[in-house]
Amino acid sequence: MPVAVVTGGSTGIGAAVVKTLAKRGYDVAFTYLKSEREAEAVAKEAESHGVRILYRRADATSWEEMRAFADEVRRVFGKVDALVANAGGLPQRRTLDESDLDYWKTLIDLNLTSAYIATKLFVPMMEKGVVVYVSSIAAYTGGGRGAFAYAAAKAGLLGLTRALAKELGPRGIRVVAVLPGLINTPFHEKAQTGDIDAWARNMVYMRRVGKPEEVAEVIAFLVSDGASYINGAFIDVNGGWYG
Numbered sequence: 001m002p003v004a005v006v007t008g009g010s011t012g013i014g015a016a017v018v019k020t021l022a023k024r025g026y027d028v029a030f031t032y033l034k035s036e037r038e039a040e041a042v043a044k045e046a047e048s049h050g051v052r053i054l055y056r057r058a059d060a061t062s063w064e065e066m067r068a069f070a071d072e073v074r075r076v077f078g079k080v081d082a083l084v085a086n087a088g089g090l091p092q093r094r095t096l097d098e099s100d101l102d103y104w105k106t107l108i109d110l111n112l113t114s115a116y117i118a119t120k121l122f123v124p125m126m127e128k129g130v131v132v133y134v135s136s137i138a139a140y141t142g143g144g145r146g147a148f149a150y151a152a153a154k155a156g157l158l159g160l161t162r163a164l165a166k167e168l169g170p171r172g173i174r175v176v177a178v179l180p181g182l183i184n185t186p187f188h189e190k191a192q193t194g195d196i197d198a199w200a201r202n203m204v205y206m207r208r209v210g211k212p213e214e215v216a217e218v219i220a221f222l223v224s225d226g227a228s229y230i231n232g233a234f235i236d237v238n239g240g241w242y243g
């Protein structure tokens, strides 16, 4: 059985990825931070597809907690075929004026360093495999008000994608980035985005927000053999949103 690791699998896009990959026959190990009940429900639904699910509370920004999780994944599954570095968010919006160094470091840790930690721990468990970074349309647009640090971190993921695609490609490990647009998840409540349906009506060519499953399906394709020659690519999943 192929084995996938997903960070932040308790809600939103990550939860949809866990369920979609389980449906496709992957054993899945995933993390959560605060949403324990949601994580339990995701695991239960994923297990109904007859695969093995391991889920643990592990802060994606903590080397120690992620290392303990990785050690357990190695003990239980012995290998990794796909890593989806999804954990991230915009817990507080601040402009440059409103920001301080702690704010900057928190956002970079959550959205960029977390991806480094997961990559560093799980790529050694891959013989061949795929790494998917969940970036954001904000990497291109700068995001809405108070998203500069988030946008910088998500743009950092694009540099990481290209550099590691080059470094790991010769070993048969592909690295790709997915850039969601406006997706209907708890993200926007936490980020106080405002009326996402109104945003979508004004900005998105399809005039609607996306569903987490619509991102998960793309990620499931990217980690599959069907995408065997896609490497270092940035994949937009935004319903058409280019100004």
Ligand SMILES: NC(=O)c1ccc[n+]([C@@H]2O[C@H](COP(=O)([O-])OP(=O)(O)OC[C@H]3O[C@@H](n4cnc5c(N)ncnc54)[C@H](OP(=O)(O)O)[C@@H]3O)[C@@H](O)[C@H]2O)c1
Binding pocket: 007, 008, 009, 010, 011, 012, 013, 014, 015, 031, 032, 033, 034, 035, 036, 058, 059, 060, 061, 086, 087, 088, 089, 090, 110, 134, 135, 136, 137, 179, 180, 181, 182, 183, 184, 185, 186, 187, 188, 190
């Ligand atoms: N929704 C959008 O429109 C959109 C657009 C572009 C990019 N994205 C990106 O998509 C990814 C998933 O977001 P989402 O929309 O699905 O939002 P979400 O529902 O808020 O999901 C975030 C997930 O990350 C986990 N998480 C947050 N901080 C964590 C930490 N320090 N350690 C471990 N897990 C952590 C959360 O776990 P707990 O709830 O258990 O704490 C949750 O499972 C994020 O990287 C986000 O930036 C989202």
